[in-house]
Amino acid sequence: MLDKNGIAKRIAKEVKDGYYVNLGIGIPTLVANFVRDDISVEFQSENGVLGMGPFPFEGEEDADIINAGKQTITTLPGASFFDSVTSFGMIRGQHVDLTILGAMEVAENGDIANWKIPGKMVKGMGGAMDLVASAENIIVAMMHTNRAGESKLLKKCTLPLTGVGCVKKIVTNLAVLDVTPKGFKLLERAPGISVDEIVKATEGNLIVEGDIPEMDI
Amino acid sequence: MIRKTVANVEEALEGVKDGMTFMLGGFGLCGIPENAIAALVKMGVKDLTCISNNAGVDDFGLGLLLHKRQIKKMISSYVGENDEFERQMLSGELDVELTPQGTLAEKCRAAQAGFPAFYTPAGYGTEVAEGKETREFNGKMYVLEEAFKADFSFVKAWKGDEAGNLIFKGTARNFNPAMCGAARITVAEVEELVPAGELNPNQIHVPGIFVQRIFQGKNYEKRIEQLTVRKVN
Numbered sequence: 001m002l003d004k005n006g007i008a009k010r011i012a013k014e015v016k017d018g019y020y021v022n023l024g025i026g027i028p029t030l031v032a033n034f035v036r037d038d039i040s041v042e043f044q045s046e047n048g049v050l051g052m053g054p055f056p057f058e059g060e061e062d063a064d065i066i067n068a069g070k071q072t073i074t075t076l077p078g079a080s081f082f083d084s085v086t087s088f089g090m091i092r093g094q095h096v097d098l099t100i101l102g103a104m105e106v107a108e109n110g111d112i113a114n115w116k117i118p119g120k121m122v123k124g125m126g127g128a129m130d131l132v133a134s135a136e137n138i139i140v141a142m143m144h145t146n147r148a149g150e151s152k153l154l155k156k157c158t159l160p161l162t163g164v165g166c167v168k169k170i171v172t173n174l175a176v177l178d179v180t181p182k183g184f185k186l187l188e189r190a191p192g193i194s195v196d197e198i199v200k201a202t203e204g205n206l207i208v209e210g211d212i213p214e215m216d217i
Numbered sequence: 218m219i220r221k222t223v224a225n226v227e228e229a230l231e232g233v234k235d236g237m238t239f240m241l242g243g244f245g246l247c248g249i250p251e252n253a254i255a256a257l258v259k260m261g262v263k264d265l266t267c268i269s270n271n272a273g274v275d276d277f278g279l280g281l282l283l284h285k286r287q288i289k290k291m292i293s294s295y296v297g298e299n300d301e302f303e304r305q306m307l308s309g310e311l312d313v314e315l316t317p318q319g320t321l322a323e324k325c326r327a328a329q330a331g332f333p334a335f336y337t338p339a340g341y342g343t344e345v346a347e348g349k350e351t352r353e354f355n356g357k358m359y360v361l362e363e364a365f366k367a368d369f370s371f372v373k374a375w376k377g378d379e380a381g382n383l384i385f386k387g388t389a390r391n392f393n394p395a396m397c398g399a400a401r402i403t404v405a406e407v408e409e410l411v412p413a414g415e416l417n418p419n420q421i422h423v424p425g426i427f428v429q430r431i432f433q434g435k436n437y438e439k440r441i442e443q444l445t446v447r448k449v450n
Contacts, residue, residue: 046318047244048388058446063247063439064375064387070245070298070442081387083394083422084244084270085326088319092337111342122306122315123297129345130319133338164342 002173002190002215007141009034009217011100011171014139015041022046022091022131024101025069027141031100042078044096046127048087051079068127088127092134099135101128103142103167105157108183108204110167112140113159125162132163144172144201151203153177153184174198176215183207188215218413221381221405221431226256229404229430233369235262236289240325240365240396241269241279242372245298245442248389249278252406252434253371258282266290268365270321270392272302277440283311292365294318298442317345320362322392327364328399329427334363367400373434374423377407378416381425390422398427406434 002010008030015021015031017039023029032052035041043052045067052067053074061072075081090096105113112132115125132138145151153170170177175198176188183205186198189212199206223229230253239257243249254273257265258281265288272291273280280299282288290312296302305311316324317339327335336359340346350361372393375386383405385393397403405423410433425431 045388047247048391055445055447057449061441061444061446062387063441064389066245066247066388066441066443068244070247071445072441072443073445081385081390083385083390084318084322084392085395088322092319092339119307122303122313124293124295124315125317125340125345126295127318129317129343130337130339133341161343 001193005030006190006217007171007173010176010215011139011141014169015039015098017041019097020044020050020095021098021100022096024128026102028100028102029069044090046087046091048082048084049073049075049079050082051076053079088130091127091130094134094136096135098137098139099131100139100141101131103140103152105152105154105159106140106167106170106179107154107157108179110165110179111157112162112167113157114162116160118160128162132166135166138167139169139171140167141171144174151201153202153204155204174201180207185209186212188213190215218380219425220379221425221428222379222410223430223432225432226252226406229253229406229432230256230260232402233257233260233262236264237262237368238266238366239268240367240370240400241267242391242393242396243269243271243278244388244391245271246274246278246440248373248385248391248393249273250371250373250406251437253404254278254281257287258285261285261287263287264289266292268292268321268325268367270294270318272296272299274298274442275301277438290314292316292321294321315345322395324362324365325392325395325399328366329395329397332364334361336360337362365399368402370396370400370403372396372403372405374405374407376409376411376416377405377431378411379413379431381405381428381431382416382421383407383423383428384416384420385422394423397423402429403427404429405431407431408434408437
């Protein structure tokens with residue numbers, strides 16, 4: 001079974017040379033730590049920066065330079081700052097190549113829910129609805145089950161939706177799956193995890209064809 | 218040159234009344250109009266509708282206005298950093314309209330640029346689109362969103378001049394430019410106010426035509442919400 005860093009490490013393999021990538025808050029943020037250093041990638045943060053670098057050294061932080069998680073960051077050579085309208089123009093206009101974000105639930109048709117639990121938690125959607133409605137290439141990073149042990153890969157989402165039919169790929173602590181017109185297609189198993197365990201943890205339709213290889217991370 | 222300078226924040230806020238709708242720039246606590254917010258708290262105006270991406274934290278930013286129950290309605294995209302906000306919202310004391318972040322920015326820009334409405338794919342098929350017109354373009358569904366209408370915009374820039382021209386720094390730019398000229402009166406506060414002619418016209422982010430009042434801000438705290446650093450190896 002993978003931990004959060006393991007999930008991030010596996011997703012990093014999906015990041016290709018020349019990609020502009022938007023990383024959501026949580027596990028997605030960790031992906032930046034595992035991208036190969038022999039390829040050129042720029043990270044976009046929707047609050048208005050392209051070419052995000054690592055966290056600043058202690059004492060060098062600048063309150064005017066943060067990411068969408070409100071964390072202090074640095075910029076790399078070639079970086080740019082811009083306003084929110086321009087930022088979402090990049091996203092809505094499909095100039096960003098890959099979006100990686102977390103989710104509370106994903107349905108077998110690609111619906112995603114990640115912004116609200118009615119009556120309990122209301123934080124808001126932030127930029128997630130704009131991102132999922134526009135991006136062509138969306139990978140969800142999440143745990144396969146919730147804290148109660150219930151599957152987060154469902155036939156139908158139970159929580160208010162963030163977007164419809166938009167998720168293409170999911171990487172969890174147990175597996176890598178594609179979202180296809182027929183449901184979740186199992187591509188890879190996490191180290192030490194059996195197909196049976198994945199079947200048990202998946203409520204939505206799971207397609208298992210042939211031998212399922214273990215992830216190479 | 219048309220002068221936009223006012224002496225202080227009190228003069229900049231002239232005409233502010235109970236029940237008005239304000240736009241406030243900033244992302245989290247980055248690039249927020251600290252002086253205007255402090256003055257609004259002091260004035261005690263109430264029943265406000267505030268359009269702002271976030272709602273501050275419990276003891277700073279818009280959190281200060283929330284704490285004194287001066288806000289009737291918030292229009293935001295993300296309010297996760299403010300416990301008092303969540304409490305007032307869940308208990309029904311505060312009316313909240315959660316809006317996708319890109320849509321929020323564009324509703325400001327539409328108001329600035331004279332568009333009554335626009336189509337966006339964000340929120341299609343979700344509760345955000347309920348009751349709104351939808352339409353298909355090239356096989357994809359879009360939601361019709363209307364421009365904001367506001368009485369005052371309060372923005373914060375790094376540098377500005379007497380003519381109201383503005384330059385921002387880093388990610389403190391965020392929603393500020395789109396909110397300029399998007400309300401009846403735009404009030405800009407700046408860290409450094411300079412005479413006309415000192416800013417390079419090639420470097421201006423917001424032309425002064427979008428700003429009605431500009432003043433030299435003071436005592437900026439510029440709080441950091443999430444201080445994240447790496448160690449020197």
